[in-house]
Amino acid sequence: MAIGIVGGGQLALMLAEAAAELGLSLHVQTPAASDPAVVKATAVVQAPLDDIAATRQLASSCRAISFENEWVDVAALSLLEYEGVRFVPDLTCLAELVSKRRQRQLLNRLNLPAPRWCGLEAVLTQEQLGCADSDDGPDAEPAPDLVPTPRLPEGFEFPLMAKASSGGYDGKGTRLLKGSEDLDTLLKQVEPDTWILEERVAFELELAQLACRDRHGKVHCYPLVQTHQHQQVCDWVLAPAGVPHAVQAYARNIATSLLTGLQYVGMVAIELFYGPAGLQVNEIAPRTHNAGHFSIEACSTSQFAQQLRIVAGLPMGSTDLTLPGALMVNLLGFDPEPGPLLEARQGLEALGGATLHWYGKQGPCLGRKLGHITLALRATSPQDRMDEAMQRLAEVRRLWPLLSQG
Numbered sequence: 001m002a003i004g005i006v007g008g009g010q011l012a013l014m015l016a017e018a019a020a021e022l023g024l025s026l027h028v029q030t031p032a033a034s035d036p037a038v039v040k041a042t043a044v045v046q047a048p049l050d051d052i053a054a055t056r057q058l059a060s061s062c063r064a065i066s067f068e069n070e071w072v073d074v075a076a077l078s079l080l081e082y083e084g085v086r087f088v089p090d091l092t093c094l095a096e097l098v099s100k101r102r103q104r105q106l107l108n109r110l111n112l113p114a115p116r117w118c119g120l121e122a123v124l125t126q127e128q129l130g131c132a133d134s135d136d137g138p139d140a141e142p143a144p145d146l147v148p149t150p151r152l153p154e155g156f157e158f159p160l161m162a163k164a165s166s167g168g169y170d171g172k173g174t175r176l177l178k179g180s181e182d183l184d185t186l187l188k189q190v191e192p193d194t195w196i197l198e199e200r201v202a203f204e205l206e207l208a209q210l211a212c213r214d215r216h217g218k219v220h221c222y223p224l225v226q227t228h229q230h231q232q233v234c235d236w237v238l239a240p241a242g243v244p245h246a247v248q249a250y251a252r253n254i255a256t257s258l259l260t261g262l263q264y265v266g267m268v269a270i271e272l273f274y275g276p277a278g279l280q281v282n283e284i285a286p287r288t289h290n291a292g293h294f295s296i297e298a299c300s301t302s303q304f305a306q307q308l309r310i311v312a313g314l315p316m317g318s319t320d321l322t323l324p325g326a327l328m329v330n331l332l333g334f335d336p337e338p339g340p341l342l343e344a345r346q347g348l349e350a351l352g353g354a355t356l357h358w359y360g361k362q363g364p365c366l367g368r369k370l371g372h373i374t375l376a377l378r379a380t381s382p383q384d385r386m387d388e389a390m391q392r393l394a395e396v397r398r399l400w401p402l403l404s405q406g
Helices: 010-022 052-059 074-082 091-097 100-109 180-189 245-262 303-312 338-349 382-399
Strands: 002-006 025-030 043-046 064-067 117-119 160-164 174-177 195-199 205-213 219-221 225-230 233-239 266-275 278-285 325-332 354-358 369-377
Touching: 002 010, 002 052, 002 303, 010 025, 010 303, 025 052, 043 052, 052 064, 052 074, 064 303, 074 091, 091 100, 100 195, 100 245, 100 278, 160 180, 174 180, 205 245, 205 303, 219 245, 233 382, 245 266, 245 278, 266 303, 325 382, 338 354, 338 369, 338 382, 369 382
Parallel strands: 002 025, 002 064, 025 043
Antiparallel strands: 117 195, 160 174, 160 195, 205 219, 205 225, 205 266, 225 233, 233 325, 266 278, 325 369, 354 369
């Protein structure tokens, strides 16, 4: 049985590795012959990801098509769906999740907790939107003291987070607005209806809940994990998160409500804030996710095997942990020269109780996600597990330092 994946990066690489273990064929559509998944895929359609003719070719040999990431042209793909191509998740669900604005509207409809938000255009007056009535003709300019200024909607105050509705990841497409000057600058640079504003959340922890739903409506949740960001890029993930059982249960309820409300089929990752206001949904990724890489070594069924099982129509596997805990650390290129990276990689390979995943990316390495390492943890209590995780993290960072802000 063949499964098609639009995308050929590291997520597709790990899907290909899981497919081999399941006895499935994985065909990928990806632009370059050097992309990570090419070496493990059964077949490759080399073409840009938005090449619909290439996706049609991919689908001709596959039972169903899934995606490495959500930045796809849903409207264009709808033609293929009309022709009978099966997408998992389906395009109706993707349309609700590819835009952060649509995500927020969905969360509001489902009464799921999320930061307060509004469209960036909500700060504009009618004059700024070009709707003001004037008797002076279209070319008239307002007097300097009457030039309108942006106004925050009632209940909003600085600082605020501004986010591009689509295309943002790893901190890209996100701005912190400390005051009106930052807001004015943003308005001069972007189309307001393509951005949203959110209240800045005071949180103690960032968490992630991975979950999956099959075509029969059955939902499984992976252990809730703690994530840590460095310069807005995921640094490490600790499984399971050391939070009260009530928080874990609430995260599972949020995931179940979301998947059931959408009639979603496939893997999903829900990024969460946890703090004085409780749990709040930050973002939703309709795919396998960096926060779930630990599952390859630490769960009965990895997130990659689970996605393939669902797409292939196979029964879902158990999401239970097979270890007391695990720490996943991302490896971002810290040096422009390959020599130090190779030496550091060899050091990581020698670490005990650890599994290194190297993505085989070609080209410039500085700042790129080149791989990750998962370390098995033995401690069973939350505090002991965190202490052990930080000790193992220090081992990794002695060999593979964090990329500094340049």
